[in-house]
Amino acid sequence: MKVTELGERRIIEIIKSRLETMPGMPVPFGDDVSAVQYNRNTLAVLKTDMLVGKTDIPPGMSMRQAARKAVVMNVSDFAAKGVSPIAVMVALGLPRSCTEEDVEQIGLGLNEGAREYGAHVVGGDTGEASDLIISCSLLGFCNKMTLVKRSTAKPDDIVAVTGEFGKTAAGLQILLEQKAVPKKVEKPLVDAVYVPRARLKEGTALAKAGVLTASVDSSDGLAWSLHELSVASSVGFRIDNVPLASEAVEFARVFGLDPLELGLYGGEEYELVVTVNPDCWGKVESVIKNLESQLFRIGTVTKEKKIELRTEKETLTIEPRGWEHFKS
């Protein structure tokens, strides 16, 4: 069977099944980050995520933006766990057609991505490759008790997200399918693709306040994130509100699309999807207010492992689908 039939998730399963598990591994395989116990209280936290030109760089994205994004997509996973990155390592594969200018722009983008989130690029490796490859690895440290896992959401917890959805999915359609929309709508949609932001400030402040029961980032789409949280925590979700960006709603209207489809099943959107014990909701609101940031309550964790969306008119099932390499 070819990898194109297996898909990214099955490939990861196969690799995992061939690995000896580190004894006492503090974060299980499949969470947003990996970790090693440094001492009784401290974890060294690691993340590796690879950007490949062919599949991960949409038309019109500059080398600088691509390099910055390669860092940011890793930072987003740290954000979901409430951990600040300190150091970035970079493995860089360059096609023979790359120029000195490209290399400079990549250097600038890597530095930008790291410095925006308080980290530094400390080393790496480069070699020739057929595609542009920018594989970043992050290191950070955290107190063992503050790292927020995927597996600890509890029934009756509140589900919340750090932003509105749908912009990246719409922006990607503009870039990949040359869909034309008014500039005023186009700019924020395309910017969401070119200059993604990780919710590090929100993730670390909420983790530090000890108010989250579980957390994941939404890089493979909101629906997929809910699915992952559901599997990891053995719970379900009753969602009653999917906050959609007004520009995404407008884009959907112009092209006769379902805005919910953009909001639920997109990807490359780096919001956090968190669960909160209802008793802590007030504290969560005050943390977010102090950051001058936003958090949208979108539903409730349920005992039953279904993921449903209740609208005024009907109850829909949120399907376990989203971005997947090899299959998408």
Add this chain to the structure above:
Amino acid sequence: MKVTELGERRIIEIIKSRLETMPGMPVPFGDDVSAVQYNRNTLAVLKTDMLVGKTDIPPGMSMRQAARKAVVMNVSDFAAKGVSPIAVMVALGLPRSCTEEDVEQIGLGLNEGAREYGAHVVGGDTGEASDLIISCSLLGFCNKMTLVKRSTAKPDDIVAVTGEFGKTAAGLQILLEQKAVPKKVEKPLVDAVYVPRARLKEGTALAKAGVLTASVDSSDGLAWSLHELSVASSVGFRIDNVPLASEAVEFARVFGLDPLELGLYGGEEYELVVTVNPDCWGKVESVIKNLESQLFRIGTVTKEKKIELRTEKETLTIEPRGWEHFKS
């Protein structure tokens, strides 16, 4: 200017020039590993090195061997610094033609490479790429005082290496140029390519004993390693003995090649090149004897920044060349 004209080393210079340096970075850019100060005495040590199918996998190397090698080439850099790796992260780019069997073999090889050196694979990422890409990142910890840098070799130090040279260069010629030699000679030469070994045991024991003044691995060839040590430490070398593997000497004889060329300017050879204060040489010998390992004294560090090879007949200059991506 294209990257093929710039070459790997200039590309790294350009990227570095665009990066803000981490304040108090304990290991400078360009050493074998990177490091972050965790606390007053402890460093978190990082390494990222990427294997690309097109350039780094010779004919006949299995997927399992390639994955193992992707880990081992990183471990070798840790060995040179005297640091044990704990955790391995993997970014895996797979061409669409890869099969389920390939993925399994990659999993097995990654696990093998890690476990041989006491580490575990703790996480990673996979995606589609035109080439097979296996980018590994290692994490380890060490006492700040024991990490052996490149920049601290002193005139009159003894230069030594952990093994004989030339096998990999000969093995690569067998595989890439279909050079036929008797099986008895071919097997060890080809095995040196397919199943490289990192000198972790030697590197960590010598570092722990505090007997090395500087160290580097020889992954880009012995000549290039001496050149790098020379630049980093502002010293030169008078080499009077390049230990050559008997199979490499035999290979050179059959094909009318200069065995020294194989020994000095090959690459993908994972020996350590270390410098030792003469007062510590006895201790070095006892450490190596306890490990039932080998160390060959090859020359002396000089104040003058030339790198010379003195044979019975003549004095030759060891040129600053070796394996370089994009140019090789």
